Amino acid sequence: MDNFKIDLDADGILVCAFDVPNKTMNTFTKAALADLEKIAERAKTDAGVKGVILTSGKDNGFCAGADLEEMIGGAWEAESGDDEQSKLKAAFNAAFEMNRVYRLLETCGKPVVAALNGLALGGGLEVSLACHYRVLSNGPKVQVGLPEIKIGLFPGGGGSQRLPRLIGAQAALMAMSEGKSFKPQEALGAGVVDELADPDKVLDAAKTWIKTKGDPVARWDKKDFKIPGGGPYHPAGAQVFIMGNALLRKQSYGNYPAVINLMHAVYEGLQLPIDQAIRVESRYFCNTLMTPQAKAMIRTFFFSMQALGKGAGRPAGVPKSDVTKVAVLGAGMMGAGIAYVSALAGIETILIDRDQASADKGKAHCEDLLKKAVSRGKMSQDKATGVLNLITATPDYAKIEGADLVVEAVFENTDLKEQVTKAAEAPLYSGAKADTAIFGTNTSTIPITLLATASSKPENYIGVHFFSPVDRMPLVELIRGEKTSDATVAKAIDYALKIKKTPIVVNDSRFFFANRCFIPFTAEGMIMWSEGIAPALIDNAGRMTGMPRGPLEMMDDVALDLLTKITSETAKAMGDAYEPIPGEKEVAQMVADGRYGRKNGKGFYDYPEQKGAPKTLWQGTLDAFPVKMAEADPAQVEELKKRLLYVQAVTAARCFEEGVITDPREADVGSILGWGFAPWSGGIVSLMDAIGIAKFVEELDRMTALYGKRFAPPQLLRDMAKNGETFYSRFDKAGKKAA
Numbered sequence: 001m002d003n004f005k006i007d008l009d010a011d012g013i014l015v016c017a018f019d020v021p022n023k024t025m026n027t028f029t030k031a032a033l034a035d036l037e038k039i040a041e042r043a044k045t046d047a048g049v050k051g052v053i054l055t056s057g058k059d060n061g062f063c064a065g066a067d068l069e070e071m072i073g074g075a076w077e078a079e080s081g082d083d084e085q086s087k088l089k090a091a092f093n094a095a096f097e098m099n100r101v102y103r104l105l106e107t108c109g110k111p112v113v114a115a116l117n118g119l120a121l122g123g124g125l126e127v128s129l130a131c132h133y134r135v136l137s138n139g140p141k142v143q144v145g146l147p148e149i150k151i152g153l154f155p156g157g158g159g160s161q162r163l164p165r166l167i168g169a170q171a172a173l174m175a176m177s178e179g180k181s182f183k184p185q186e187a188l189g190a191g192v193v194d195e196l197a198d199p200d201k202v203l204d205a206a207k208t209w210i211k212t213k214g215d216p217v218a219r220w221d222k223k224d225f226k227i228p229g230g231g232p233y234h235p236a237g238a239q240v241f242i243m244g245n246a247l248l249r250k251q252s253y254g255n256y257p258a259v260i261n262l263m264h265a266v267y268e269g270l271q272l273p274i275d276q277a278i279r280v281e282s283r284y285f286c287n288t289l290m291t292p293q294a295k296a297m298i299r300t301f302f303f304s305m306q307a308l309g310k311g312a313g314r315p316a317g318v319p320k321s322d323v324t325k326v327a328v329l330g331a332g333m334m335g336a337g338i339a340y341v342s343a344l345a346g347i348e349t350i351l352i353d354r355d356q357a358s359a360d361k362g363k364a365h366c367e368d369l370l371k372k373a374v375s376r377g378k379m380s381q382d383k384a385t386g387v388l389n390l391i392t393a394t395p396d397y398a399k400i401e402g403a404d405l406v407v408e409a410v411f412e413n414t415d416l417k418e419q420v421t422k423a424a425e426a427p428l429y430s431g432a433k434a435d436t437a438i439f440g441t442n443t444s445t446i447p448i449t450l451l452a453t454a455s456s457k458p459e460n461y462i463g464v465h466f467f468s469p470v471d472r473m474p475l476v477e478l479i480r481g482e483k484t485s486d487a488t489v490a491k492a493i494d495y496a497l498k499i500k501k502t503p504i505v506v507n508d509s510r511f512f513f514a515n516r517c518f519i520p521f522t523a524e525g526m527i528m529w530s531e532g533i534a535p536a537l538i539d540n541a542g543r544m545t546g547m548p549r550g551p552l553e554m555m556d557d558v559a560l561d562l563l564t565k566i567t568s569e570t571a572k573a574m575g576d577a578y579e580p581i582p583g584e585k586e587v588a589q590m591v592a593d594g595r596y597g598r599k600n601g602k603g604f605y606d607y608p609e610q611k612g613a614p615k616t617l618w619q620g621t622l623d624a625f626p627v628k629m630a631e632a633d634p635a636q637v638e639e640l641k642k643r644l645l646y647v648q649a650v651t652a653a654r655c656f657e658e659g660v661i662t663d664p665r666e667a668d669v670g671s672i673l674g675w676g677f678a679p680w681s682g683g684i685v686s687l688m689d690a691i692g693i694a695k696f697v698e699e700l701d702r703m704t705a706l707y708g709k710r711f712a713p714p715q716l717l718r719d720m721a722k723n724g725e726t727f728y729s730r731f732d733k734a735g736k737k738a739a
C-alpha cells in the first residue's frame with residue numbers, strides 16, 4: 001500500500017499510518033481512497049483483525065482534506081461528456097467516491113478509531129467522523145474543522161450528515177457555514193472528538209479504547225439513535241432550520257449556492273438513514289461543484305492563492321533573496337504596521353521618524369499589537385519580547401546602512417517623499433548591501449515613476465503598497481515604475497512572502513489597481529445619493545452584492561476627510577480633465593462641518609459611543625438631496641446592485657486594456673484580499689467571465705446610455721466578446737487554459 005503504513009500488533013489491532021509519499025502533508029487522492037478501501041476490506045474479512053486505528057505517519061498532522069486538483073478535477077472532467085444523463089451520473093459517482101469508501105470503513109464490523117496526532121481538516125476530519133471513536137492530540141498547533149465553505153463548497157465526505165448527528169444540527173450548521181476550526185479543548189467540549197491525549201499518548205489511548213470498549217457500530221446505526229437537539233421533524237429541531245434559514249440569508253443574501261445547498265443537505269439528510277443521507281449529500285455537493293460561483297471560488301481561493309503564495313508573479317531567472325534588515329521611514333499608522341509585520345517575520349527593523357518621540361510612538365503601537373497577541377494566547381511572551389527587540393526606533397538615517405530594503409511611509413506629499421528618499425538612499429546605497437538593496441514607497445496616490453525621479457537608482461525603486469490595518473490586511477500591491485527592474489520586483493516579492501502577505505504586481509496608473517477599482521464603488525454610492533436614492537437603500541443594495549459594507553458606510557470607515565483630500569488632490573493633478581463626482585461637494589461640506597466618518601463618530605451615519613450599539617443614518621444625509629426613491633422593487637434593487645459591481649468590474653477591464661494588471665489570478669485575488677470584492681464571485685475578473693463577456697458588454701452599453709460613460713466598455717471587452725474569449729483564456733498565466 002503506497003499511502004498507508006500498515007502494522008498488525010500483537011493484540012490484533014491494525015494500525016494504519018496515513019503517509020502519502022513525497023508530500024509534506026497528507027491529502028486524500030483517488031489512490032489514497034483505494035488504499036483505505038483495502039483497509040476496510042481487510043478489517044471486514046480478516047478474523048485476526050480485532051480493531052483498526054487510523055493515524056498519521058507524518059509529524060505535522062493527520063490530513064488536510066481532499067486533494068482538490070484530483071478529486072474535484074474528476075467531477076469537472078465528468079461534466080465534459082456529451083449526454084446529459086451520463087454526465088450527471090459520472091459527476092455524481094466522482095463526488096460519491098469518498099462517501100462510499102468512508103461508509104465501508106464505518107460498517108466493516110470492527111471498531112475503528114481515529115488517532116489524530118495533529119490537524120484534521122475537511123476530508124481528514126470527515127474520515128474521522130466515520131470512525132467509531134476519535135482521540136485528538138492536545139498539542140499546541142492542533143485544529144480540526146470543516147472549512148469547505150471558504151472555497152465555495154460544503155463538506156461532501158459525509159461531514160454534513162455525521163457532524164449534525166454527533167453534535168446537533170444547530171452547532172453543526174454554525175460550524176460548517178462558517179468553516180470554523182476547533183482547537184483541541186473546543187473540539188472536546190463541542191463533542192467533535194471523544195478524548196484528548198498528549199501528543200505521544202494518542203495511539204495508546206486509541207488502543208485502550210479498542211481493548212476496553214471497542215464498539216464497532218456507529219451511534220447513528222443503532223436502533224435507538226436520536227439526533228442531539230432533535231431532527232427536523234422534532235419541534236425544537238424544526239426551529240433550528242427556520243431560524244437558521246433566516247440567519248444564513250441575512251449573512252449571505254443568497255449569494256452562495258454552497259450555503260443554500262448545505263442547508264438542504266442537512267435538512268433532508270437528517271430525515272433519512274445514513275446510507276441514503278450520504279447520497280443526498282453527494283447530490284447537493286455535486287450540484288454545488290457545478291455552479292460558476294464554486295468553480296470561481298475554488299480557482300481563486302485555492303489554486304490562485306496558492307500560486308501567488310509561492311510567488312507566481314515573480315520574474316523568472318532572478319535568484320531568490322532573503323531580506324534580513326528593513327528600514328521603515330515614517331512611524332505613523334502605516335509605517336508602524338509595516339515595522340510590526342517585518343519584525344514578526346524575524347527581520348531586523350529600523351523604524352525612523354522626524355524625532356525620537358515620533359519614532360517611539362510607532363514602536364509603542366507595535367508593542368500594543370504584541371501585548372494583544374499575548375493576552376489572546378496567540379503568542380508567547382518570549383516571542384513577543386523577541387519581536388519587539390528587533391525594532392529600533394530612531395530619527396537617525398545613518399542606521400539604514402546595511403538594509404536590504406527601505407519602505408517609505410511618510411506623509412502623502414511629493415516634495416517630502418523626494419527629500420526623504422534622497423536622505424535614505426545615501427546610507428542605503430553606500431553600505432554593505434549597496435549593490436543589492438532596493439527602495440519601496442507605500443504611497444497610495446502618487447505615480448511611482450514620478451517619485452522615482454528623486455532616486456539615484458530608479459531601477460531599484462518600486463511601489464510597495466500596503467493596506468490598512470497592515471497587520472490584518474493580507475495583500476501587498478507591488479507597483480512597477482517605468483524603470484523598475486525585474487530584480488527589484490523579485491526582491492520585493494521575496495520580502496512580501498517573507499512577511500506572509502500575498503503580493504500582486506501591477507504597473508503604474510493613477511491609484512494603481514486596487515484603489516482604482518474600489519473608488520468607483522464609493523463614487524457610485526455618492527452618485528446614487530445625489531440622484532435621491534435613499535441612503536439606506538444604497539447601503540443595503542451594496543451589502544446584498546456581497547461587498548462587506550455598502551458604499552456610504554464604507555466611506556465613513558475610510559474617513560470622509562481623507563477621501564475629500566484625495567478628491568481635491570486628484571482634481572489638482574488632472575486639471576481640466578477632471579470631472580467632478582455628483583455629491584463630492586456635499587461630502588466636502590460634511591467634512592467642513594466636522595463630520596469625518598466613523599473615526600469621530602459622525603459621517604453619513606451617527607455612531608453611538610457605547611460599544612455594539614447600532615449606528616443610525618444622520619438626518620443631514622437625507623436633507624442634502626431630497627429622497628426620490630425610498631423603496632425599491634426587486635428589479636430596481638438588482639439594478640442598484642449591478643451598478644455597484646459593474647462600475648468596479650469595467651474599471652478592472654480598463655486596467656487589463658492599459659496593461660496596469662496582466663494576470664487574472666492577481667486581479668481576482670487582489671480584489672478579494674485588497675478591498676473585499678464580493679467573494680462569492682471568485683473575484684472581479686471571475687465575475688465578468690461568469691456573466692459572459694458578450695452579455696457584459698451588452699449590459700454596459702445599456703448602462704452607459706442610462707448613467708454615463710463611466711460604464712462604457714473598453715475596446716478590449718468588445719474584442720473579447722467578438723472572439724468569444726474569457727479573461728482566463730485570453731490572459732492565461734497559469735500555463736493551462738482555465739474555464
Ligand code: NAI
Pocket residue numbers: 329330331332333334335352353354358408409410411412413416420442443444445465466467468
Ligand atoms: P501618518 O500621518 O499616520 O504617518 C506619517 C508619518 O510620517 C508621521 O509619523 C510623520 O511624523 C512621519 N514623517 C513626516 N516627515 C518625516 C520625515 N522627514 N522623516 C521621517 N518621518 C517623517 O500617515 P499614514 O496614514 O501612515 O500614511 C503614510 C503613507 O502611507 C502615505 O504615503 C499614505 O498615502 C500611505 N498609505 C496610507 C494608507 C492609509 O490607509 N492610511 C493606505 C496605504 C498607503
